[in-house]
Structure formats: structure tokens, C-alpha cells
Amino acid sequence: MIRFKTLILVLLTVLSTSILASEETYQFETDAQSALFFELTKELRCPMCQNQNIADSDAMIAADLRRKVYQLVNEGQSREQIIDYMKQRYGDFVYYQPPVNATTVWLWLLPAFFVCFGIVFVVRSRQQKPVSQDETKLQAAEKLLEEDK
Amino acid sequence: MRKISLFVLPLILFAGLAIFLFQGLFSNPREHESTLLNKPVPSFVLPDLMNTDLTYTTEVFVGNVTLLNVWGVWCVTCAVEIPFLEQLKNEGKHIVGLYYDQDIDPDFGIKTVERVQQEVEQKLGQLGDPYAYNIFDVKRDLSLDLGVTGAPETFLIDKQGKVRLHHIGDINPRVWQNKFESVYQELIAE
Known part of the structure; x- marks a missing residue:
């Protein structure tokens, strides 16, 4: 039984690493570039899936845009240049602001x-002033009160 | 006066909101104006899908009104669209495919070109072949420059090689009638 459990554990570990391996990994020369990349992928909107940024989206177009952002960041382009690059192709829609x-x-x-x-x-x-008192109505009310007595 | 405004103001607000929301029912959230409209197709140098020794540039669009159709064998809607495109081809329209593959990772390509060609031949053998030729967008760079969000998408390109229409989604008789027909006839007459 213990052997069986170990086997399952080993299998699960193997499987989970293979999933990790399929994720994209991007390497940057400087921390500033890496920060810019993460910032931009959060602010750029996936053109295919509407309400996701390209960091969150699994759509192929989002992967392509991430790759493009990575490429442009590595070329040393500035934040504004990259946003303009994307806007030129996908319109204002692509940027959340x-x-x-x-x-x-x-x-x-x-x-x-x-x-x-x-x-x-x-x-x-x-x-607004309090509702003005109507004298005649007041008198009528007084009268009713008198009658009740 | 006060009573009237208390009645009319909310009514106007409500009517405005109703009109705004009603319009929303018929708007397509995936549709946004292409930034390339009336601009030339971005420059590219890409191979022919079936004969990779042959390369194409923007020159190929000059002198012809072209329907550039973005597609792939993996795309289900494209398969629905192809028979209608073939009908358009039989009516004499010049249709060029812009082919891109989903399974090719530009950084670590895992699929061979031969395999892609084989799949395309099989698919077009089943459905019919509307394409004069297919441009192979190997790294999906031209698609990105064109602002393609997925497949199928179609560009109508005039005789000067300028984009005149960008349609996201499939082309069917209704879309052709409402969106393409009049523009196409205009471009042919130019």
C-alpha cells in the first residue's frame, strides 16, 4: 500500500513538472526590463478575449503579443514605444488606459x-423652508379637535 | 413646474439609458475598427506554403483586387467558410490565403513544414481549394502587423495594395452581401 502511494506521489510530481515546463520562460538582462515586461503584459489587453490582459490570457494571440513585448523590451524600446507599437496594430482597444x-x-x-x-x-x-402653514387648514384641524373633546 | 421636472427628468434619463443599452444588443464586442484601413499592407517577405522556395512581398497585391483570408486547418470556422470562398473563387474573385499554424512555436518550432503541407493538402482536398496560393506566415509576424486576432479573418485589398476592409469572423452569403459586395464592386471599377 505504501509502495502504491509512493508510486502515485512520484507520478504526480513527474506530471506537475511537465506542466511547469510548458509555460513560457522569458529571461531578461536587467531587472528593469523584466519589471517593464510584467507591467506591460498586465496593462495590454488581449484583442481576442476582451476582458483579460495578455499576461492572463491563454489565447494564441496573447502568447504572440507577450513574445512581441519581450522582443521589444529586449531591443531596449521604452514603455511608450511598445504601447504605440501595439496601438498601431490593434488600435486603442489594446491598451487598458x-x-x-x-x-x-x-x-x-x-x-x-x-x-x-x-x-x-x-x-x-x-x-428648503418648512412647509408653510395654511391658516384655514389649521383652523379646521382645531375645530375637529374641539369636536372630539 | 417642479412636479413636471420630477416626472420628465427621470423619463429622459430612462429613455437615454434604454437607447444606450438597446444599441448594445446589436453591437459586436469583437469588432473594432482596423488601424490599417486605407493604408498599405505592412511589408513582409514570406514563403509560399506549398513551395517554400518561392517568396512573396507586398508587390503581389499590386494590380489585383485581393481577398486575403487568414486561416488554418486547426480552425473550425475556417472549414465552414471555405466552401463559400470557393464559390466566390468560381465567380472570379482573387482569393489569397494567409496561412498560420497554431502548433508552430516561433521560438522552438516543433512541427515540420512537410507535416503542415500534408495537413493543408488533406483539408483542401476534402473541402475544395478557394486559394490562388497561400502565403505561409511562419512566425505569425505578418498577422500581428495586420492586427489579426484569430482565424478566420479577411482583408479586402485594392489594386494599389491598400487595405480597404478588415472583417473578423467568417464570410458567409449575408456578410458578403452586407459588407463586402458594394466595396468590392467599387474597387473592381477603380
């Missing part, structure tokens, strides 16, 4: 607008 232009400016304006609107609304409702 959208540029400010006529269509996207609403992303910043609308929340600001709502906050302003909310502040104005709250301030106004606080300033």
Missing part, C-alpha cells in the same frame, strides 16, 4: 456631472 478624445471624454465628464448634480440636489433640499 483609454485616450481622451471626443467619444471617450464622457467617461470623465459624466461622473463629474453626476457628482455636481448630486451636490446641488442635496444643498437645495436642505435649504
Whole structure:
């Protein structure tokens, strides 16, 4: 029984290393380059799978983009150069930080607008005077109270 | 006045939101405008898939209206699309394949070219062959330069070698009718 367990353990170990081996490993000359690579693969968006960055995605295109980022980083290109390279091919879509232009400016304006609107609304409702007393209604109420006595 | 605005304002907000969300029902999240539109095909030097001694450059697109179809035997939708592409070819359209293989790792290629050729021959033997020839995108570099996200994708290229249309997904009679037909006729007439 113990032998059997050992066998399973050995098999599992063997299997797990082979899975590890299939992962890509990229080697960098400097720590700065490696940091840039990890930063960029987190900020670049996979064009195929929408809501994943290329570091997380298993799509082939993401693997190709990672390889390209690695290549460009190793060539000594700067962060901006690499982002531009990707944008030239896959559009603004590929980078998670959208540029400010006529269509996207609403992303910043609308929340600001709502906050302003909310502040104005709250301030106004606080300033409102208590409902003015209607003399005739008061008298009618007094009368009803009198009748109840 | 106050009462009216209390009624109308939420109504306007609701209507705006409804229109926004309604449009979302019909938009394709995978579709985004190609950055290459009206620009020349990025330069490349790549071999022919079946005869690797033969090389192609952007020159091959000059003088012809070309449908450049990105595909691979591993791609299921491509297999669905190929019979329709063959029909287009029989109507006289010039279709060029941009072939890339999934199993070739650009850094440690594990598949031989002969094996790829064999698979392609078998596949096209079954489905029919719509391609005038296939450009072999060995390291998938041209695909990356073209902004390809997967297969199938199709580019409509004019006689000057400029990209005029980029379609993500398969081409079927409906897509051809709605998206390609009019542009294609225009380019032919140019």
C-alpha cells in the first residue's frame, strides 16, 4: 500500500513538472526590463478575449503579443514605444488606459456631472423652508379637535 | 413646474439609458475598427506554403483586387467558410490565403513544414481549394502587423495594395452581401 502511494506521489510530481515546463520562460538582462515586461503584459489587453490582459490570457494571440513585448523590451524600446507599437496594430482597444478624445471624454465628464448634480440636489433640499402653514387648514384641524373633546 | 421636472427628468434619463443599452444588443464586442484601413499592407517577405522556395512581398497585391483570408486547418470556422470562398473563387474573385499554424512555436518550432503541407493538402482536398496560393506566415509576424486576432479573418485589398476592409469572423452569403459586395464592386471599377 505504501509502495502504491509512493508510486502515485512520484507520478504526480513527474506530471506537475511537465506542466511547469510548458509555460513560457522569458529571461531578461536587467531587472528593469523584466519589471517593464510584467507591467506591460498586465496593462495590454488581449484583442481576442476582451476582458483579460495578455499576461492572463491563454489565447494564441496573447502568447504572440507577450513574445512581441519581450522582443521589444529586449531591443531596449521604452514603455511608450511598445504601447504605440501595439496601438498601431490593434488600435486603442489594446491598451487598458483609454485616450481622451471626443467619444471617450464622457467617461470623465459624466461622473463629474453626476457628482455636481448630486451636490446641488442635496444643498437645495436642505435649504428648503418648512412647509408653510395654511391658516384655514389649521383652523379646521382645531375645530375637529374641539369636536372630539 | 417642479412636479413636471420630477416626472420628465427621470423619463429622459430612462429613455437615454434604454437607447444606450438597446444599441448594445446589436453591437459586436469583437469588432473594432482596423488601424490599417486605407493604408498599405505592412511589408513582409514570406514563403509560399506549398513551395517554400518561392517568396512573396507586398508587390503581389499590386494590380489585383485581393481577398486575403487568414486561416488554418486547426480552425473550425475556417472549414465552414471555405466552401463559400470557393464559390466566390468560381465567380472570379482573387482569393489569397494567409496561412498560420497554431502548433508552430516561433521560438522552438516543433512541427515540420512537410507535416503542415500534408495537413493543408488533406483539408483542401476534402473541402475544395478557394486559394490562388497561400502565403505561409511562419512566425505569425505578418498577422500581428495586420492586427489579426484569430482565424478566420479577411482583408479586402485594392489594386494599389491598400487595405480597404478588415472583417473578423467568417464570410458567409449575408456578410458578403452586407459588407463586402458594394466595396468590392467599387474597387473592381477603380
